[in-house]
Amino acid sequence: MRFSKLFGKTLRQAPAEAESVSHQLLLRAGMIAQVAAGIYSYLPSGWRVLRKIENIIREEMDKAGGQELMLPVLQPFELWQQSGRYVSFGQTMFTLTDRKEHKLALGPTHEEVIADLAHRYVQSYRDLPLLVYQIQTKFRDEPRPRGGLLRVREFIMKDLYSFDVDEAALDESYRKMSQAYQNIYARCGLSTSIVEADSGAIGGKESHEFMVISETGEDEMVFCPHCGYSANVEKARISKDVIAVSRSPEPSEGAAKQSPSEGAAKQPLPLEEIATPEQKTIEEVANFLGVPSSQTLKAVFYIADREFVFVVIRGDLEVNETKLRNTLKCNELRIATESEVAEAGMVAGFASPIGIKGTKVIADDSITLGFNFIAGANKPGYHFKNANYPRDFQVDTLADIALAHQGDKCPECGGKLSSTRGIEVGHIFKLGIFISEKLGASFLDQDGVSRPAVMGCYGIGLGRLLAAIVEQSHDDNGIIWPISVAPYQVYLCPLHLDNPAVTSAAEKVYQELENAGIEVLFDDRDESPGVKFNDADLLGIPLRLTISPRTLQNQSIETKWRTEKETQLLPLENLAAEVNKLLIVNKCD
RNA sequence: CGGGGUGUGGCGCAGCGGCUAGCGCGCAUGGUUUGGGACCAUGAGGUCGGAGGUUCAAAUCCUCUCACCCCGACCA
Numbered sequence: 001m002r003f004s005k006l007f008g009k010t011l012r013q014a015p016a017e018a019e020s021v022s023h024q025l026l027l028r029a030g031m032i033a034q035v036a037a038g039i040y041s042y043l044p045s046g047w048r049v050l051r052k053i054e055n056i057i058r059e060e061m062d063k064a065g066g067q068e069l070m071l072p073v074l075q076p077f078e079l080w081q082q083s084g085r086y087v088s089f090g091q092t093m094f095t096l097t098d099r100k101e102h103k104l105a106l107g108p109t110h111e112e113v114i115a116d117l118a119h120r121y122v123q124s125y126r127d128l129p130l131l132v133y134q135i136q137t138k139f140r141d142e143p144r145p146r147g148g149l150l151r152v153r154e155f156i157m158k159d160l161y162s163f164d165v166d167e168a169a170l171d172e173s174y175r176k177m178s179q180a181y182q183n184i185y186a187r188c189g190l191s192t193s194i195v196e197a198d199s200g201a202i203g204g205k206e207s208h209e210f211m212v213i214s215e216t217g218e219d220e221m222v223f224c225p226h227c228g229y230s231a232n233v234e235k236a237r238i239s240k241d242v243i244a245v246s247r248s249p250e251p252s253e254g255a256a257k258q259s260p261s262e263g264a265a266k267q268p269l270p271l272e273e274i275a276t277p278e279q280k281t282i283e284e285v286a287n288f289l290g291v292p293s294s295q296t297l298k299a300v301f302y303i304a305d306r307e308f309v310f311v312v313i314r315g316d317l318e319v320n321e322t323k324l325r326n327t328l329k330c331n332e333l334r335i336a337t338e339s340e341v342a343e344a345g346m347v348a349g350f351a352s353p354i355g356i357k358g359t360k361v362i363a364d365d366s367i368t369l370g371f372n373f374i375a376g377a378n379k380p381g382y383h384f385k386n387a388n389y390p391r392d393f394q395v396d397t398l399a400d401i402a403l404a405h406q407g408d409k410c411p412e413c414g415g416k417l418s419s420t421r422g423i424e425v426g427h428i429f430k431l432g433i434f435i436s437e438k439l440g441a442s443f444l445d446q447d448g449v450s451r452p453a454v455m456g457c458y459g460i461g462l463g464r465l466l467a468a469i470v471e472q473s474h475d476d477n478g479i480i481w482p483i484s485v486a487p488y489q490v491y492l493c494p495l496h497l498d499n500p501a502v503t504s505a506a507e508k509v510y511q512e513l514e515n516a517g518i519e520v521l522f523d524d525r526d527e528s529p530g531v532k533f534n535d536a537d538l539l540g541i542p543l544r545l546t547i548s549p550r551t552l553q554n555q556s557i558e559t560k561w562r563t564e565k566e567t568q569l570l571p572l573e574n575l576a577a578e579v580n581k582l583l584i585v586n587k588c589d
Numbered sequence: 590c591g592g593g594g595u596g597u598g599g600c601g602c603a604g605c606g607g608c609u610a611g612c613g614c615g616c617a618u619g620g621u622u623u624g625g626g627a628c629c630a631u632g633a634g635g636u637c638g639g640a641g642g643u644u645c646a647a648a649u650c651c652u653c654u655c656a657c658c659c660c661g662a663c664c665a
Contacts, residue, residue, distance in 0.1 A: 009599085009615080011599090011600055011601090011614090012600080012601085012614060012617085012626070013601045013602095013614075014600085014601090015600065015601085016595075016596095016600090016601075016602095016657095016658080017595090017657060017658050017659095018658090019658070019659065027600095034657090036656085037657065038656085056590090080640080091663095092664070108665095109665080139590085140661085140664080140665090142664060143662080143663050143664065144659095144661090144662090144664080145665070146658085146659080151664080197665080198664095199665070200664075200665050201664080201665065202665050207590080207665080209665085218664085227651085250623090302621090327596060334662080406590095423665075427665050429665080457665095459665070461665095477625095495623070495624060496623065496624095497623095498622095498623085507623085514656095518655080526623095527623090527626090528622085528623050528624090528625090528626075528627060529623060529624045529625065529626095530623090530624080530625040530626045530627080531626050531627095532624095532626095532628050533625045533626085534625065535626090537625090546624080548623095548624070550624075558624095
């Protein structure tokens with residue numbers, strides 16, 4: 001490709017709307033252009049990168065036994081009513097009405113369509129396992145697109161669906177996909193971490209995300225440096241017995257040196273009402289009474305699908321709303337307003353489940369890890385001492401609904417958890433049978449018994465993956481593409497185009513490299529060296545070849561890797577073969 | 590949806606009641622240049638996001654509205 005003909009200009013200054021590194025660099029390099037919020041065009045060089053990523057993914061999916069197909073973007077809304085997932089997707093779905101007043105959705109994902117297909121074509125256990133995938137555009141009306149390609153409303157995704165005879169077979173498909181994903185990221189030069197994840201609107205029980213560590217990421221994950229446990233905070237578990245010490249607010253002298261279990265009697269003591277005037281927050285109450293916050297119970301009020309819910313958790317912990325949502329199996333969840341709290345008859349600041357009737361109570365299991373808690377007395381200015389579950393109050397559900405933090409104890413080994421932000425570049429799910437049951441995707445087993453296929457689904461957003469590579473691989477001068485996904489492998493850079501020797505040598509080299517199947521961006525523009533070098537860096541082409549009167553004196557060409565400072569001379573003779581060797585040696589896949 | 594911010598040539602910005610709306614980059618033409626974003630000359634390109642209002646006069650003040658960005662809620 002001749003640079004002079006390449007559609008899409010490089011920019012010295014990034015457009016003002018771009019904040020994240022990948023967004024700025026991709027815009028400056030002329031690889032993408034914004035059309036509207038969360039809607040982008042790929043320009044030729046950006047599209048080349050995307051297609052390379054796509055091919056890597058396709059190869060790995062095929063290798064893992066996947067069969068590529070193509071499902072429609074336009075989906076009858078009835079399919080979504082059949083699965084019931086139109087509720088959990090809600091506003092995120094773009095919907096439209098056709099001329100016959102028939103409601104359609106632009107597919108945000110394709111479990112319904114593929115399960116409906118499986119219903120027709122999978123009949124026997126002999127047809128399983130089945131792994132089918134597509135690489136296609138998805139539409140999701142995200143409430144807040146952000147970070148350029150990081151969160152968009154229209155995006156290209158690889159989605160594979162697995163159908164298996166039972167859970168054990170699903171585990172095997174899942175394992176295969178997990179491996180294929182790791183191969184893909186490695187070939188794209190990305191280092192990723194696999195973390196336990198919540199399955200959100202997709203549903204299902206077990207899922208993992210592949211994360212690229214980056215401050216730009218929207219997700220927070222915790223990990224244990226000792227045993228390797230790692231999870232998205234939405235999902236993360238923690239060991240709750242000792243963390244109380246580390247996180248309690250500066251306890252007063254005396255209480256300070258006691259762990260919560262030492263600080264309290266190990267036997268339940270009689271419930272006792274004490275005056276705590278004006279002491280409303282956990283911190284105030286704990287300080288006032290000279291106990292660690294882990295010796296208190298916190299009350300938090302939510303509205304879950306219009307129902308008022310009383311949530312109790314140990315005072316040193318916070319509520320994880322994703323876990324709470326899953327526990328309640330609700331769609332909308334929000335903190336109750338002050339007036340809603342009052343209307344429900346609660347005394348904010350002094351509330352506890354003790355003596356409360358007719359209200360749904362959800363408790364974190366941390367309330368069972370201790371004795372003699374301080375809890376609200378449900379009247380202004382008073383708390384109870386020595387509140388004990390289940391002696392003093394009952395709950396409707398007892399579950400893990402606590403939020404993990406950096407510094408908490410690892411649930412596996414007790415080590416100290418670290419936390420970091422990450423970009424989710426892939427997500428795999430064990431769906432189970434809830435969709436196949438609803439859409440009739442069943443098969444006959446060896447015994448002639450009809451059973452629903454056990455499903456899994458596995459997604460990678462290609463644009464986000466591309467952006468994640470840029471986030472992880474760049475410097476002050478621009479993008480640094482790994483050879484495997486670079487828009488061009490070689491940047492051919494002649495200097496002094498007024499010199500006929502340079503021009504003819506450059507043209508010859510360009511032809512030679514092209515003929516050898518090497519992807520070359522030939523900077524045939526009559527620009528100063530600085531401009532060309534800077535564009536080469538900005539575009540992130542792995543290998544730069546400079547040809548000038550100086551190099552021609554030695555019958556050679558200068559080579560420079562994007563990742564290195566130094567240059568080398570390479571003889572012009574047999575150049576294509578030599579360049580090919582260099583590229584192969586330095587390729588990461 | 591809540592909070593904050595920005596809309597002026599392709600990009601970055603200035604102008605914030607007063608004459609013909611400027612500057613840098615980019616673009617075009619000609620010339621001089623050329624190893625890390627050269628220089629000179631000439632030139633093209635603008636409904637100042639939109640609508641309404643105030644005024645002798647509005648990019649500038651007021652009202653409404655739209656778009657985009659950031660934080661949060663939300664979100665595979």
